Amino acid sequence: MNPNPLEKLLQQPAPPPDPAARVAARRAALAEFARVQSAPVADSAQSRGFFQALWARWRLSRESNSHGRDSMPWYSRRMLLGGAASICIALVGGMVVWQTLQQDPRITELQVAETAHESHPAPEPEPYDAQSSAASTSATASTEAAEPDVVIAQEAAATAASANEQAQAAEHELARQAAERSKDEQQARAVVAPMAKSQGPAVEGTEEVVVGGLRESLANMMEAKRDTGGAADAVTSADIGAMPDTSVSEALQRVPGVAVAKVAPGSPPAPPPVPGTYREEGRDRFEQFEINPVKQVAEEPVSTFSADVDTSSYSFVRGQLNQGVLPQKDAVRSEEMINYFDYAWPVPESRERPFQPTVVVSDSPWKKGRKLIHVGIKGYELPANSRPDANLVLLLDVSGSMNSPDKLPLVKQSMRLLLGSLKKTDTVGIVVYAGAAGVVLEPTPVGDQEKIVAALDRLEAGGSTAGGEGIELAYQLAEKTFRKGAVNRIMLCTDGDFNVGIDSTQELKGFVERKREKGIFLSVLGFGQGNYRDELAQALAQNGNGVAAYIDTLGEARKVLVEEAGSSLFTIARDVKLQVEFNPATVAEYRLIGYETRALKREDFNNDAVDAGDIGAGHTVTAIYEITPVGVDARTVDESRYSKKIERPHVDKGGKAGEYGFLKIRYKLPGENQSRLIEKPIVPTGEKVSAEVRRDVTFSTAVAGFAQLLRGGTYTGAWTYEDAMAQAQSSLGDDAFGYRREFVQLVRKAQAARGL
Amino acid sequence: MDENALIRRAQAGDATAFGELLDLHYDTIFRFAWKWCRHRVNAEDVAQLACIKLANSLTQYRFQAAFASWLYRLVISCAQDWQRSQKRHEHDELHENLPRDDETQTEDQIYLEQLLDELADLGEGMKETALLVHAEGMSHAEAGVVLGVSESTISWRIHVIRRHMGKREARVGEGA
Numbered sequence: 001m002n003p004n005p006l007e008k009l010l011q012q013p014a015p016p017p018d019p020a021a022r023v024a025a026r027r028a029a030l031a032e033f034a035r036v037q038s039a040p041v042a043d044s045a046q047s048r049g050f051f052q053a054l055w056a057r058w059r060l061s062r063e064s065n066s067h068g069r070d071s072m073p074w075y076s077r078r079m080l081l082g083g084a085a086s087i088c089i090a091l092v093g094g095m096v097v098w099q100t101l102q103q104d105p106r107i108t109e110l111q112v113a114e115t116a117h118e119s120h121p122a123p124e125p126e127p128y129d130a131q132s133s134a135a136s137t138s139a140t141a142s143t144e145a146a147e148p149d150v151v152i153a154q155e156a157a158a159t160a161a162s163a164n165e166q167a168q169a170a171e172h173e174l175a176r177q178a179a180e181r182s183k184d185e186q187q188a189r190a191v192v193a194p195m196a197k198s199q200g201p202a203v204e205g206t207e208e209v210v211v212g213g214l215r216e217s218l219a220n221m222m223e224a225k226r227d228t229g230g231a232a233d234a235v236t237s238a239d240i241g242a243m244p245d246t247s248v249s250e251a252l253q254r255v256p257g258v259a260v261a262k263v264a265p266g267s268p269p270a271p272p273p274v275p276g277t278y279r280e281e282g283r284d285r286f287e288q289f290e291i292n293p294v295k296q297v298a299e300e301p302v303s304t305f306s307a308d309v310d311t312s313s314y315s316f317v318r319g320q321l322n323q324g325v326l327p328q329k330d331a332v333r334s335e336e337m338i339n340y341f342d343y344a345w346p347v348p349e350s351r352e353r354p355f356q357p358t359v360v361v362s363d364s365p366w367k368k369g370r371k372l373i374h375v376g377i378k379g380y381e382l383p384a385n386s387r388p389d390a391n392l393v394l395l396l397d398v399s400g401s402m403n404s405p406d407k408l409p410l411v412k413q414s415m416r417l418l419l420g421s422l423k424k425t426d427t428v429g430i431v432v433y434a435g436a437a438g439v440v441l442e443p444t445p446v447g448d449q450e451k452i453v454a455a456l457d458r459l460e461a462g463g464s465t466a467g468g469e470g471i472e473l474a475y476q477l478a479e480k481t482f483r484k485g486a487v488n489r490i491m492l493c494t495d496g497d498f499n500v501g502i503d504s505t506q507e508l509k510g511f512v513e514r515k516r517e518k519g520i521f522l523s524v525l526g527f528g529q530g531n532y533r534d535e536l537a538q539a540l541a542q543n544g545n546g547v548a549a550y551i552d553t554l555g556e557a558r559k560v561l562v563e564e565a566g567s568s569l570f571t572i573a574r575d576v577k578l579q580v581e582f583n584p585a586t587v588a589e590y591r592l593i594g595y596e597t598r599a600l601k602r603e604d605f606n607n608d609a610v611d612a613g614d615i616g617a618g619h620t621v622t623a624i625y626e627i628t629p630v631g632v633d634a635r636t637v638d639e640s641r642y643s644k645k646i647e648r649p650h651v652d653k654g655g656k657a658g659e660y661g662f663l664k665i666r667y668k669l670p671g672e673n674q675s676r677l678i679e680k681p682i683v684p685t686g687e688k689v690s691a692e693v694r695r696d697v698t699f700s701t702a703v704a705g706f707a708q709l710l711r712g713g714t715y716t717g718a719w720t721y722e723d724a725m726a727q728a729q730s731s732l733g734d735d736a737f738g739y740r741r742e743f744v745q746l747v748r749k750a751q752a753a754r755g756l
Numbered sequence: 757m758d759e760n761a762l763i764r765r766a767q768a769g770d771a772t773a774f775g776e777l778l779d780l781h782y783d784t785i786f787r788f789a790w791k792w793c794r795h796r797v798n799a800e801d802v803a804q805l806a807c808i809k810l811a812n813s814l815t816q817y818r819f820q821a822a823f824a825s826w827l828y829r830l831v832i833s834c835a836q837d838w839q840r841s842q843k844r845h846e847h848d849e850l851h852e853n854l855p856r857d858d859e860t861q862t863e864d865q866i867y868l869e870q871l872l873d874e875l876a877d878l879g880e881g882m883k884e885t886a887l888l889v890h891a892e893g894m895s896h897a898e899a900g901v902v903l904g905v906s907e908s909t910i911s912w913r914i915h916v917i918r919r920h921m922g923k924r925e926a927r928v929g930e931g932a
Contacts, residue, residue, distance in 0.1 A: 014786070014790040016783075024804060025782065
């Protein structure tokens, strides 16, 4: 639909080559070939001729431009050639002097050096001094590494020139000639070749001028790369100090593609976080929302929202409180806190009707006279043998930010737990993403557990994060192994930090949504703190028909991945929407606790195209309304002086008159596109329910109150943490896994944290 | 004639064999060079540089990768060198006044040049990847061999390029 113009343009054919150019290139190459063949490369670097050393320098100064150090104007090249020529001539001169001195045995070598220094300021022509001159040149090069080579050449040229007037004249002549010819690079090469031949005999036997330091290191590095046909990269350094880096690892990073992480793999893990100590914080991001206000039934009698079975908010809040910090307000979503706990709502019997709502009315603990309406739903449990197969693709974040004990190591442990709760016929594939995304494990049956565990164990954290690409790769893998009739799901484990790659949440959401249509769902498991992007995790899971859970401890991993594996993996009802219409004759005001981020428009309820929350096997969803019945002196807003008369007519509506309201639930069965409807009136007495349910109503009220307190307690009146604790204590029940007791501890911690 | 035998002869110093080798591959070299710089004269320069470099480094070819891959690598390295030298000369008027190829200077070409520049700015290896995959029609694996990176890196780069193009389209769309 969107043809890539780049591809189209690039596929345009190139024009045929010009025969003249072809001939020219052929001739030049053949000449070079002949040169190379006639001057085979010597065996050892030591015996490289002077000319070749100069040649290396020439190339070096060209290459060094890539490091942005300098640009080499054309006249410098002239100077370089001129300098080279002058050095050659000076050397010839030196040979002559040496020859003369040889003929006079009475003069000692020491005197030679002195004489040379007196008559020629430059030591260059002296073969005896060649060593020291090399050293000094080398020193110049290393101290002034930033200077172009040309400077050295110019110096050499200048000193050599002052040594010999005649040589200078010759040098100028040569330089001029060279400059004339050096207009073209290839021509220059051709010029130098015969020079090398003619100078060869004279030059042989002199010491090579070695330019050391950074420049040499870079040269060697490039030389090493140049000589290989395959993929190679190299860094050489004569000594540690040659690279302008403070450490060897920094120097290593000069090699493209090498990233040195601050924490080397295999180094001892960071100590577990101690409560109260500093941790990276403040960058966790949550969707901001205002809590639901009190609504007047006369003005807005209908409340519509989507079911939400996520529980990540509770885990996050728990993580914060366990560190002795009150969570930021936006991290507290009342409905997720409430839904974290399992309630004993009656379970339906058949899959045809995946759940049935229960409505319980109780007194509000927060304000005398108000009532609470609990709407409880529990999805039926799938018996283990009737579970469909699962085709899971684990998408794991292995970026550097996951390198913390509560992140990648916890992910690995959690995934092992998950393996334990899967059937042998289920398949698991693993995709990781960091700087780039890659498939670590092709989908493998759970029966082959060792292979999966081995793949998990190999994972290490490092690099930056590109969550978007990873998601695409994971979907590709899931599509490749798509199993009809099975649950095809991607489980994304991340610290929520998608810092590279896809930049718009919208784009990513759209992508996930399109894949959802193809039957591949996405669940998000959040790990770690400090950088958690809750709003993105929520958005992705919502769009991917999945669950967003936040895992802060192994115990939480067990809860989500083992005990609730069924609900996390197997959806029994999709797009579950709830709508309550209140009766203005009996209810004056109402307020929905939580579900702020799940609110729907009234008209969306009957629109099957509007997406909403999904319910997995065994999930419980609880919504709590706080209402003020008509005639009770507990209203937040004074009664309207004028509109009262308009409300009255409703009173005479037969049997419906006494109802508080009417509950409607729409849902789709998996694989269906038409929604089904469940309806139920809300009567002031509520339904007759078991003692267990009564107890759970009390407990959920305590949780709801606690959540509201954490968000500032706008509507909880004089109710305090103590009340929350007492109420929760009184409704612990058998609490097989200790979650409710943990909740009581959390309230205590919140109380303590508030005091700080 | 077997290409490897030809290369061996050339490596041993047979100028005729080397000439044949050149004749065989000059078209490929020139085509890629042209795609790189989109300019006949420059492409000829790059192609010539590549031929000279081939003469220099043919002995280093060790038959580990396909000769074509190795050759691509060599041409790319020449083209990169050439580009660097062009940047160095940017302030000389020499190239600015150089007459453009009339045959290639359509609107599309200007657009494409702009695109390629953007790709080069996008990151190391992006332009090379785009040329090898889209222009030369290589598979990701082949391009990976030429550029000395893994196949998945190429896929990743192609993806980045596509996304860049997508964004660009979107931007243009908004602007229009």
